[in-house]
Structures are given as C-alpha cells and as structure tokens.
Amino acid sequence: MRELRWASEEGDGIEHLAFDARADGFAAESAVVGQRYGNAYGLHYAVRVDAQWRTTYAWLKIVGGGELELYGDGNGHWSDGHGVVLDAIEGCVDIDIAATPFTNTLPIRRLQLAEGERRPISVAYISTPDLQVTRVEQAYSCLALNREYRYEGIFRDFTADMQVDQDGLVIDYPTLFRRLPLAR
Structure with missing residues (x-):
C-alpha cells in the first residue's frame, strides 16, 4: 500500500490518499479538505478499478452533506447505489472527481498511450x-512515456501537462495540485 498527499494550488486544500494493488485490480481511499467557489468542504471517497484500470466502483461522501455511490461494469454501463441505470454517462469507462488529481491516473493507466499519442474520451465527471x-x-496525450501526460478538459477549454510517478500517480498538476512529501 502507498500513501501520498497533494496540496491544492487553488486554495488551502489538502488530500491524503491510500492506494493499494489487489488481486482483482486496484483500490484507493482518500480524505480531501478543500474549497470550491468559496465554499469549504470535506470529502471522503473510495474508488475501485479492475486489472485493466476500468472503474468498477466509486463512493463519495461530503462531510455533513450528500453521498454518491456508482457501480460500473468496466464497459461503460453505470448504475447508482439504488440500482438505477445512469443513461447520462453510458459509454464512460472513467470517472473524474473534480477535487482530486488521483482520477487522472485512471485513464493514464487504462489507455496505455504510446509516446506522442493523443486520445479523446468521455468521462463521468463528478463535481464537488x-x-x-x-x-x-476530455483528452489525454503521452508526452514522455510513464513520466508526463497532457490533460485536456475539452468541456471547459483547459489544458495542463502533468508529471506522474511509476504508478501513474500525479506528482505535479500545474495550477491545481502538487504532491507533498509525507512526514517522516
């Protein structure tokens, strides 16, 4: 299991993530304290992906607020925690939680882009x-294999070049997040 932290470059936010490989894929659990549009919040989330990095489960809980549970089959079919089919995100394999750089790892690992390759994708975006x-x-491009990727938020006309580590976890996401050293 790995644990790491990111600081928000937009405000006073911080995230602590635990990331673990399992026999059937990967799991992450995290706590985020942040602010968005001037409103402070706390978020606890868990994400599971299969061995091909396709998202199969996501649970999010705002401290003192709402909760969201999503189930995916890895092929773009989704339902909520009550079994209701979510047609609006049909075909999306990845999720993007607005409050964290972690969910960038999912398409980076799943797409297996060659250096210089760019691929547009549709994702289930979860606002916080x-x-x-x-x-x-969105679109992802591999700038330097296993080291640097370009994220394009086509839906909001935003681009950033992210440095990642050996696991595809973001080290630096300019203007949004930067990895912190863990306390020793």
Missing part, C-alpha cells in the same frame, strides 16, 4: 461539493 455527475469530453 454537490456530487453532480455529468458526461464530459
């Missing part, structure tokens, strides 16, 4: 702190 789920268009 309201936990609204919408389908958005």
Whole structure:
C-alpha cells in the first residue's frame, strides 16, 4: 500500500490518499479538505478499478452533506447505489472527481498511450461539493512515456501537462495540485 498527499494550488486544500494493488485490480481511499467557489468542504471517497484500470466502483461522501455511490461494469454501463441505470454517462469507462488529481491516473493507466499519442474520451465527471455527475469530453496525450501526460478538459477549454510517478500517480498538476512529501 502507498500513501501520498497533494496540496491544492487553488486554495488551502489538502488530500491524503491510500492506494493499494489487489488481486482483482486496484483500490484507493482518500480524505480531501478543500474549497470550491468559496465554499469549504470535506470529502471522503473510495474508488475501485479492475486489472485493466476500468472503474468498477466509486463512493463519495461530503462531510455533513450528500453521498454518491456508482457501480460500473468496466464497459461503460453505470448504475447508482439504488440500482438505477445512469443513461447520462453510458459509454464512460472513467470517472473524474473534480477535487482530486488521483482520477487522472485512471485513464493514464487504462489507455496505455504510446509516446506522442493523443486520445479523446468521455468521462463521468463528478463535481464537488454537490456530487453532480455529468458526461464530459476530455483528452489525454503521452508526452514522455510513464513520466508526463497532457490533460485536456475539452468541456471547459483547459489544458495542463502533468508529471506522474511509476504508478501513474500525479506528482505535479500545474495550477491545481502538487504532491507533498509525507512526514517522516
């Protein structure tokens, strides 16, 4: 199991993530304290992906607020915690939780891009702190294999070049997040 932290470059936020490989894929659990649009929030989330890095489960809970549970089959079919099919995100394999750089790891690992390759994708975007789920268009490009990737938020006209470590976890996401050293 690995543990790491990121600081928000937009405000006073911080995240602590535990990331673990399992026989059937990977799991992450995290606590985020942040602010968005001037509103402070606390978020606890858990994400599971299969061995091909396809998201199969996500649970998010805002401290003192809403909760969201998503189940995916890895092929773009989703339902909520009550079994209701979510047609609006049909075809999305990845999720993108607005409050964390962790969910960038999911398409970076899943897509297995060759250096110089770019691929547009549709993702289930989860805004915070309201936990609204919408389908958005993004793209990822491999700038330096296993070291640097470009994220394009096509839906909001935003681009950033992210440095990642050997596990595809973000080290630096300019203007949004930067990895912190763990206390020793």
